[in-house]
Amino acid sequence: MKRIVLLLSPLVILLSPIIDAFQGVYIDPRSDAGYAVIACVAVIGLALGMIATVCYKRGAVGNVVTAGTLAVTLFLFGDLSYGVFWRLADHIGMGGAAALAFAGLVVLILILFKLMAAVPRMMAAFAVALLGSTVLDRGLITEASAEEPAPAVIYIVTDEMIGISGIDTRLPHGAEAKAALSRVFQKHGFRLHSKAFSRHILTQVSVPAALNMDYSYNFPGDRSRYAYPGEVTKFKELLLFNLWHRQGLSVNVFQSAHLDYCKTEALVDCHTFASFDGSRFIQRQRIEGGPYRDVPPASASLADVKALVEGNRQSLAMAAVGFVASNLLETKETALQEWHPRSYDQLAFPYWLGQFQNMILDKGRGNAFFAHFLFPHSPSVYNKDCKPTNRWVERSYLTEVRGLAGQELDEARVKEYGFYFAQTLCLAKQLDKFFNAVLSDKRFQDATIVVHGDHGSRISAGRNVETMSPRDYVDNYSALYAVRKPGVATGTDYKLRSVQWLNASLFRGNVSEVAPTVVGSMQGKSDDPAVYAPITDPDHVAIMPMHDFDASH
Known part of the structure; x- marks a missing residue:
C-alpha cells in the first residue's frame, strides 16, 4: 500500500496546480492543449513516483533517492503553484535563486530521510488535501453580525x-x-x-x-x-x-x-x-489571413498552452511544461506563436x-x-x-x-x-x-x-x-x-x-x-x-x- 501511495502521490500533487491553472484561464482540460499539458505533467509525476516506489526501503542509498525524488516533487509543486523560483530570482538574482533552491532541496531531503517511515502517510495526506482544496469551491456564506456595518x-x-x-x-x-x-x-x-x-x-x-x-x-x-x-x-x-x-x-x-x-x-x-x-493578434490575422478568419485549431491549442504558461503565473516548471506541450501539438503555424488569441x-x-x-x-x-x-x-x-x-x-x-x-x-x-x-x-x-x-x-x-x-x-x-x-x-x-x-x-x-x-x-x-x-x-x-x-x-x-x-x- 505504501508503494502505491508513493507511486501516485507525485502525480496528484503536481496535477493539482495544473487543474487550478485551467480554472484560472477557463480553458477546457479536454482540449488538445489540455491533453498536451496534462500528459507532460502526468509523465513527470509518474516518473517521480516510480523512482520513489522502486527505491523505497532499499537501504540508505535507496531512501536518500526516495527522499530526493519527493523533495523535487514538492519543489516543483511550489514552483507550479507560486512561481517560487522566479520570485526568488526577482529578489536575489538567478544565481542566488539557484543556490538557495539547491540548499532548500538538501534540507528537505534530510528531513524526509529522517522521517522516511512516515513519509508515505504524509505524502498521501498532502496529496488528498491539495486535490480537495483545488476541486471544491468554498462558497462561504456567513450570518450577519449583531452590530452590522454600513450596507454594501x-x-x-x-x-x-x-x-x-x-x-x-x-x-x-x-x-x-x-x-x-x-x-x-x-x-x-x-x-x-x-x-x-x-x-x-x-x-x-x-x-x-x-x-x-x-x-x-x-x-x-x-x-x-x-x-x-x-x-x-x-x-x-x-x-x-x-x-x-x-x-x-x-x-x-x-x-x-x-x-x-x-x-x-x-x-x-x-x-x-x-x-x-x-x-x-487580430491585426496579424488581417494581414496574413485576409480580412478575418477563425483561428486554426492547431494555433488555438498552442494559444491555450501559452495562456496557461504566461497568464496564470510565472513558473520555471510551467515554462518547461509549456515548451514540451507546444512541441507535442506539432503545429507548423509558427507565425501565430507570438500571439495567443x-x-x-x-x-x-x-x-x-x-x-x-x-x-x-x-x-x-x-x-x-x-x-x-x-x-x-x-x-x-x-x-x-x-x-x-x-x-x-x-x-x-x-x-x-x-x-x-x-x-x-x-x-x-x-x-x-x-x-x-x-x-x-x-x-x-x-x-x-x-x-x-x-x-x-x-x-x-x-x-x-x-x-x-x-x-x-x-x-x-x-x-x-x-x-x-x-x-x-x-x-x-x-x-x-x-x-x-x-x-x-x-x-x-x-x-x-x-x-x-x-x-x-x-x-x-x-x-x-x-x-x-x-x-x-x-x-x-x-x-x-x-x-x-x-x-x-x-x-x-x-x-x-x-x-x-x-x-x-
Whole structure:
C-alpha cells in the first residue's frame, strides 16, 4: 500500500496546480492543449513516483533517492503553484535563486530521510488535501453580525453590453436575449433603464466619466480628463470611490489588466486578474489571413498552452511544461506563436465572476465592490449555454474595419449580432447565478447594486461621424443600466438618459433633469441629450444629438 501511495502521490500533487491553472484561464482540460499539458505533467509525476516506489526501503542509498525524488516533487509543486523560483530570482538574482533552491532541496531531503517511515502517510495526506482544496469551491456564506456595518455597494461594469431598448429583437437571438436580461433583473428586484446610453464610445472615457458622475460636455477630445497625463488607461481621480470612503465603506476593485482603477488617489484593495489584449493578434490575422478568419485549431491549442504558461503565473516548471506541450501539438503555424488569441477576459468571465462573488461573501457589509468585466465584449467566444465556440473574430466597426457596405454590411451585422446575443444569453445566466448567491445572504438584502454597460455593442458601420447612420448611434451608444437599491422602485424606466447622468442622480442626487444643452454638431444644434462622436481627425470629436430610440421597431 505504501508503494502505491508513493507511486501516485507525485502525480496528484503536481496535477493539482495544473487543474487550478485551467480554472484560472477557463480553458477546457479536454482540449488538445489540455491533453498536451496534462500528459507532460502526468509523465513527470509518474516518473517521480516510480523512482520513489522502486527505491523505497532499499537501504540508505535507496531512501536518500526516495527522499530526493519527493523533495523535487514538492519543489516543483511550489514552483507550479507560486512561481517560487522566479520570485526568488526577482529578489536575489538567478544565481542566488539557484543556490538557495539547491540548499532548500538538501534540507528537505534530510528531513524526509529522517522521517522516511512516515513519509508515505504524509505524502498521501498532502496529496488528498491539495486535490480537495483545488476541486471544491468554498462558497462561504456567513450570518450577519449583531452590530452590522454600513450596507454594501456592488458595482459591475459589463463591457460592451447594449441597453434593453437597443436590442433589435428581429435579429438572431435578439428577442431571447432581451427577454432573458429583463427577466433576470426583474426577478432580483432591479429597476431597468431601458433607454440608457453612454455619452462616450470608448471605455477609457465612458467608465471614469460614470465613476466621476460627470455628464458634462467638458472633455478634451476623445480622451478622459480623469486619467494620468500620457496614461489614458490609468485613472487618478474617481469621485465615486471617494464618496464610498466617506460613507465608511472599504473599496475593493476587481479589474482586468487593460484599465487600472487602482492608481486612484483613494485607497483601494486591488485585485487584477489575468488579461490579454487580442488587438495585435487580430491585426496579424488581417494581414496574413485576409480580412478575418477563425483561428486554426492547431494555433488555438498552442494559444491555450501559452495562456496557461504566461497568464496564470510565472513558473520555471510551467515554462518547461509549456515548451514540451507546444512541441507535442506539432503545429507548423509558427507565425501565430507570438500571439495567443485566447482572451482571458472573455473565456474566464464565469470563473472571475465566481471569484468576485466569493470575495463579496467573504467580506460582507461595510464594503464597496467594483468590478469591470470584458463581457459580453468581442470576441463572442460563448454560445447561449456558456459553451466555448472557439470563434475568435473581432466584430466592431464593420465598414471602417472590414470595408463592408450595402448588402454585405447588413448580412455581417445580422451574423455578428447573432453571436453577440448568444453570448449575452450566457451573461444573463451568469448574472442570475451571481444574484442568487449574493442576495440569498441576508447581509446584502439592503445593498445598492448597479450593473451597466460602458457603451453599445459597436456592431456598426463605424464610430466616426462621417460613417454612422441613425442605427449606428444605437449600436454604439445604447448601454445597459440596472440598479437595485432600497427606496428605488422596481420596474422599467423608458426615459432617455445617459449612464453618466444616472450615476450622478443615484449617488449624488439633486442633479438637473438633463445635461447642459449647448450642443454643437456637424448637423446644426439640438436640445436633445447628446454623445461624443469621433471624427476622422483623431484629435477632435463632435457632440452629436442622441435621439429617442427603440431598436425593435
